[in-house]
Amino acid sequence: MGLLSPIAALGRAVLSGLAWIGRLSIFAAQTVRHIFTPPWYPRELGHALLAIGWLSLPVVGMTAIFTGAALALQIYIGSARFSAEAVVPQITAIGMVRELGPVLCGLMVAARVASSVAAEIGTMKVTEQIDALVTLSTHPMKYLTAPRVLAATLSMPLLVAIGDIIGIMGGYLVATQRLDFNASTYITNTVNILDAGDILSGIVKGAVFGFLIALMGCYQGMQSGRGAQGVGRATKTAVVAASVLILASNYLLTEVFFSA
């Protein structure tokens, strides 16, 4: 019995993980159905676009500019070892647009949005506001989940695009002000290296990450346990799960877009 207990524990963990994936998949499918079927709540969508998209701009911008600047500096230092300093604009642009822009933007928005959505919906659950919605003939998933997931899916590609531009600008500032790169050459090299596939991959990644972030926030909020501890746990789980899903889906999307 003692020998088998680790195997039993492993089995329970696997079953529990599979059950979680199953519940989340059903929740995601229901969310998509509610996004495409009436009634729609445009005011809720507007509020969600403002809260998720517009208000995330400062944190995305700050993250992108410092990341771009540090990236340009590191590439310069690394490439100087084999006299290839000229590749700084190209590598910075590709690194930002393909990977760092979407992933860091996704992680920052996950920290900001998944937590606030999970806490808000979790609090609504423990204070019976979700039950109140039902008694007022309003489907909680239509009213709470669908607008937030749609807003995040629509606004994340824009945030990623803006983050990419600001990140490249960060690299440009370091290169031209500190590393004595020629400004027009830097811009020309950046523009020439990027193609439509690079931009598209970032946009698609942004949309997928946005969907996952809001979905995890809403799902954990709806599953929240009782009291402050329950809401706290839901918030933490939403951020952790959204971050892990972003990193995992980023790898899969990179394979899809760029594998030979």
Added chain:
Amino acid sequence: MIELQDIHKSFGPKQILRGVDLTIPKGESMVIIGGSGTGKSVTLKCVLGLIRPDRGRILVDGTDVEQQDRDDFLARFGMLFQGAALFDSLHVWENVAFRLMRGKLKRPRAEAREIAIEKLRRVGLTPDVADQYPAELSGGMQKRVGLARAIAAEPEIIFFDEPTTGLDPIMSGVINDLIREIVVEMGATAMTITHDMTSVRAIADKVAMLHGGKIRWSGPVSEMDSCGDPYVTQFVSGSAEGPIEAVR
């Protein structure tokens, strides 16, 4: 008329309801009393469809609630939640008019606002409260807003979940009087769950006591004190001595 027939409900191994039978005639005010954790809220939520019973039937005006159109069914109900359950992100008037701005009862925003202000006035709140947020109000005011929301669409059936919990005795009295007035004025069927015996006497036409997952006693409020049931007597007197265990 609301009829609960042999309602059972368990959560995991814990059996909460073990065959609840209860009839609430149309236009009457029924108050369900019972200790904490006896399943009063579960019973109420079963009627509303927020919780699905494991066994038994719930009929409203002779029709099984499972067979009724969900929106039409819910449109007949109003509910005052224990903590008022107001939506934090909406103004007070938007909370009150929530049902009037969506679904089958949807009407223009200006008209919905007017009705909301009228309902706020009905529960003793001035129009300037309409543009505040719920978090800016006291507990008593939030309860009144919750009451205004419950009656906004003039429902046939109103549920009150612990309407005076957390309020001082004077505000409890105000809420009890308002509930009684509104229920009589609207001719609504009312179902209230409470521990507060002052509320029971102020609100109830009939009283039912839930204990051990079943209705232990039910009858007119005037007979409650003299019913002779030891469980009811202990609960009404608030005594620690009696068949109901003080430590549960």
